[in-house]
Amino acid sequence: MVSQSGTTRARRALDAMKALGFSKKEAIPVLKSLLNLFDNSWEPIEDESYRALADAILDARDRSQNNGEREQCGRTTSLVPLPPEDDHNLFSTPLAMIDTSCDLDSETDAPRIKRPTHFSTALRLLPSATDGTMSLSPLGESNGPQTRVPTQSRQSMADGMPSSVPAHKRARQMLDEDFQHAVFFKEPKPEPELDAVQYSAPSSSCKNAAQVAIISHPLNISSSSHAADPPHNQYTSKISGSKGRAVQDRRTTTAAPTSFGKPVNIKMKQPQIRENDLDHRAVMQNTGTGSAVKNTQKTTSLHTVVASSSTGDVEMSIKCSLDPSNFHMPDLEAVFKMVEDKSLRSCKVLPPDFSIGSLMNEICQCVVEMVNYHSGEHNVQSDAVDNGRNSQNESMTCKALFMEPVACMNNEGENDQSVEESLVLEASQSGPPNTTVAQQPHLALSHLRPTHDVSDISKGEEKVRISVVNEFGGPKCPPFFYYTPKNIVFRKAHVNISVARIGDEDCCADCFGNCLSAPVPCACARETGGEFAYTPDGLVRTAFLDECVSMNRFPEKHHKFFCKSCLIERSRNEASPEPCRGHLVRKFIKECWTKCGCNMQCGNRVVQRGMTCNLQIFFTHEGKGWGLRTLDELPKGSFVCEYVGELLTSTELYERTSQNLHNGRCMHPVLLDANWCSEGVLKDEEALCLDATFYGNVGRFINHRCYDANLVEIPVEVETPDRHYYRLAFFTTKKVEPFEELTWDYGIDFDDDKTPANTFECLCGSRYCRGRKNPRKRGKAAAN
Numbered sequence: 001m002v003s004q005s006g007t008t009r010a011r012r013a014l015d016a017m018k019a020l021g022f023s024k025k026e027a028i029p030v031l032k033s034l035l036n037l038f039d040n041s042w043e044p045i046e047d048e049s050y051r052a053l054a055d056a057i058l059d060a061r062d063r064s065q066n067n068g069e070r071e072q073c074g075r076t077t078s079l080v081p082l083p084p085e086d087d088h089n090l091f092s093t094p095l096a097m098i099d100t101s102c103d104l105d106s107e108t109d110a111p112r113i114k115r116p117t118h119f120s121t122a123l124r125l126l127p128s129a130t131d132g133t134m135s136l137s138p139l140g141e142s143n144g145p146q147t148r149v150p151t152q153s154r155q156s157m158a159d160g161m162p163s164s165v166p167a168h169k170r171a172r173q174m175l176d177e178d179f180q181h182a183v184f185f186k187e188p189k190p191e192p193e194l195d196a197v198q199y200s201a202p203s204s205s206c207k208n209a210a211q212v213a214i215i216s217h218p219l220n221i222s223s224s225s226h227a228a229d230p231p232h233n234q235y236t237s238k239i240s241g242s243k244g245r246a247v248q249d250r251r252t253t254t255a256a257p258t259s260f261g262k263p264v265n266i267k268m269k270q271p272q273i274r275e276n277d278l279d280h281r282a283v284m285q286n287t288g289t290g291s292a293v294k295n296t297q298k299t300t301s302l303h304t305v306v307a308s309s310s311t312g313d314v315e316m317s318i319k320c321s322l323d324p325s326n327f328h329m330p331d332l333e334a335v336f337k338m339v340e341d342k343s344l345r346s347c348k349v350l351p352p353d354f355s356i357g358s359l360m361n362e363i364c365q366c367v368v369e370m371v372n373y374h375s376g377e378h379n380v381q382s383d384a385v386d387n388g389r390n391s392q393n394e395s396m397t398c399k400a401l402f403m404e405p406v407a408c409m410n411n412e413g414e415n416d417q418s419v420e421e422s423l424v425l426e427a428s429q430s431g432p433p434n435t436t437v438a439q440q441p442h443l444a445l446s447h448l449r450p451t452h453d454v455s456d457i458s459k460g461e462e463k464v465r466i467s468v469v470n471e472f473g474g475p476k477c478p479p480f481f482y483y484t485p486k487n488i489v490f491r492k493a494h495v496n497i498s499v500a501r502i503g504d505e506d507c508c509a510d511c512f513g514n515c516l517s518a519p520v521p522c523a524c525a526r527e528t529g530g531e532f533a534y535t536p537d538g539l540v541r542t543a544f545l546d547e548c549v550s551m552n553r554f555p556e557k558h559h560k561f562f563c564k565s566c567l568i569e570r571s572r573n574e575a576s577p578e579p580c581r582g583h584l585v586r587k588f589i590k591e592c593w594t595k596c597g598c599n600m601q602c603g604n605r606v607v608q609r610g611m612t613c614n615l616q617i618f619f620t621h622e623g624k625g626w627g628l629r630t631l632d633e634l635p636k637g638s639f640v641c642e643y644v645g646e647l648l649t650s651t652e653l654y655e656r657t658s659q660n661l662h663n664g665r666c667m668h669p670v671l672l673d674a675n676w677c678s679e680g681v682l683k684d685e686e687a688l689c690l691d692a693t694f695y696g697n698v699g700r701f702i703n704h705r706c707y708d709a710n711l712v713e714i715p716v717e718v719e720t721p722d723r724h725y726y727r728l729a730f731f732t733t734k735k736v737e738p739f740e741e742l743t744w745d746y747g748i749d750f751d752d753d754k755t756p757a758n759t760f761e762c763l764c765g766s767r768y769c770r771g772r773k774n775p776r777k778r779g780k781a782a783a784n
């Protein structure tokens with residue numbers, strides 16, 4: 001890379017700050033201070049699109065607002081590195097604000113940097129929600145001192161508009177400006193704690209219908225029921241069956257625990273059955289011949305949770321009210337095996353992977369879905385009556401457009417049809433779209449479908465095994481979907497993969513071996529300005545990567561394409577489509593491919609060689625459901641995985657969306673609109689998106705994190721120069737530690753009032769979080 005002069009770098013930094021609404025007057029002194037702090041090294045300042053600088057300005061602003069008095073009496077603020085335990089945080093060198101004696105730079109009023117003597121206000125990124133470094137409340141926000149940037153400033157920083165612009169106006173403007181790659185879901189999660197600090201969410205919008213996916217789990221069972229657990233007399237932990245099946249035991253007793261040696265984890269509860277009590281939830285045990293719950297003063301009963309919905313909101317437990325002196329809980333695996341054997345004997349035929357455990361999990365999940373759907377209807381009504389003021393209902397309202405990608409109960413006929421048609425779909429992957437596929441085969445995923453292999457969810461489809469773990473009890477694997485390592489066409493999506501399409505300019509037929517070791521970059525580097533996007537180590541070059549990150553973070557600074565007649569808007573409302581909201585023109589990587597002369601080990605073939613890092617799907621503890629983490633340390637710029645799913649046209653997506661509306665499921669779509677500008681007017685079959693709801697890879701488990709996610713998605717051209725189809729690959733934006741959760745910024749507009757249900761309450765834990773709900777509303781909800 002050509003080294004840039006300090007002046008150029010300073011100009012760039014000031015331009016970037018200007019784009020965020022910071023004046024030169026404000027930025028220059030802080031920039032000077034930072035340079036001083038970093039020994040004139042620009043990298044930490046330029047890293048992550050000048051985030052350190054933006055933050056430092058905001059903090060200086062905060063401080064001058066909040067501590068005006070102290071400044072007047074001769075004190076000022078300095079920036080100092082935080083201790084190394086914050087390494088995983090936002091900055092390579094995290095900063096802390098301290099008070100030092102006032103010693104202003106005569107020219108600039110810049111504070112002089114000093115080493116800290118104490119931290120008065122720590123400026124630290126909140127811990128990664130799942131990095132395991134802290135024990136978190138549901139919001140994960142209660143640890144350690146944090147500097148809160150005022151709403152106004154935060155919003156300005158985030159949306160790149162001067163803070164003088166009113167919030168509502170910024171929000172509206174941002175609707176047309178923000179990220180282009182959204183996936184939106186909603187799942188139930190514990191109600192956040194009331195003391196969580198509010199950030200006014202900057203409006204980061206993406207309102208294309210095809211970008212909108214919603215999980216609606218409106219009934220917040222977990223918050224109400226779990227919140228009702230009296231903490232002082234309950235104990236919950238996990239026990240494992242012989243094959244590691246994690247179950248949760250709850251004992252209900254009025255006497256002291258007796259000789260229950262196993263299972264060891266117990267939950268003591270009062271025997272009364274109360275509203276919102278855990279025991280009350282066990283009403284599913286009622287046999288129909290009367291309550292199965294014996295509620296006597298002397299009887300000790302053992303509750304063992306044997307199944308649960310994906311987020312643990314609905315559980316199924318076995319309650320044994322037996323003479324404790326003779327009772328030993330049998331191994332649940334053995335019990336399940338016995339039931340399976342019995343079922344097999346009576347039914348004669350069962351699917352090969354039939355498992356009672358999965359069946360029960362699915363039942364719990366279906367309870368969630370059905371409850372959600374009905375409560376959604378109810379809440380829509382009550383919203384209307386309440387004129388939108390019922391904040392509890394707000395959090396519970398089902399306005400879903402999409403379905404949760406989990407199995408659901410169907411009648412038998414549908415199941416059979418679904419199995420057949422799903423196979424047809426898989427077969428259509430490399431062939432022409434199969435027009436014989438029936439209307440909505442996917443809606444019939446059956447609870448009898450096989451469950452996942454927790455030792456490798458990819459069933460051997462990837463080079464590395466992807467294990468599934470749940471350290472918190474409850475479901476041992478995610479709801480069912482078909483694992484596919486490659487995108488597959490649903491029906492009409494037009495993907496022309498033909499060698500004839502690839503012209504000389506789109507390949508390097510004369511190359512040999514590894515293009516990266518050739519003296520001159522080959523034709524395949526043209527897309528990235530004549531320089532390969534990858535380093536010889538297989539990492540994305542820092543400059544390229546940073547530009548991609550910046551593009552996501554500050555979309556308003558980058559080129560957008562506005563369709564004359566936007567297919568997304570048309571598919572939303574054919575009769576009177578809204579104007580196009582703009583599609584961000586993204587940077588592409590172009591990899592060598594089959595028509596090139598190089599070999600498969602060529603350094604310009606990273607994504608197509610597939611995943612190489614060891615990943616794990618795990619159950620997050622903050623209420624985000626399942627997530628993805630790395631087991632390896634990953635340097636900045638590493639390829640992690642693709643986002644893989646079914647290729648749908650925007651119309652198909654809209655149809656699927658509408659149908660799923662009735663089922664209360666969410667979907668996992670991502671719009672492939674990164675280069676729509678280059679192909680003139682798109683036909684419907686060329687306006688594509690990827691939906692990982694029913695068919696997908698590990699990418700579907702990556703949770704959202706606002707702004708400072710450790711992954712960024714980059715479009716990659718591999719098989720075809722047609723720009724309406726490309727692969728979407730995730731690369732690390734910074735060094736990622738083993739066991740750190742992998743996250744990407746979905747680009748959700750949490751303030752989008754047109755499609756309010758397209759978002760979940762964000763539990764990402766980022767200090768830049770724009771998706772947490774108003775604490776006042778939460779307070780009201782909790783009080784109700």
Ligand SMILES: C[S@@+](CC[C@H](N)C(=O)[O-])C[C@H]1O[C@@H](n2cnc3c(N)ncnc32)[C@H](O)[C@@H]1O
Binds near residue numbers: 185
């Ligand atoms: C693509 S899925 C990610 C995998 C998902 N957690 C699961 O269990 O399958 C997106 C869904 O995960 C949950 N999620 C993702 N990021 C979240 C966040 N920052 N806060 C809360 N929930 C989140 C939401 O329910 C969202 O609808």
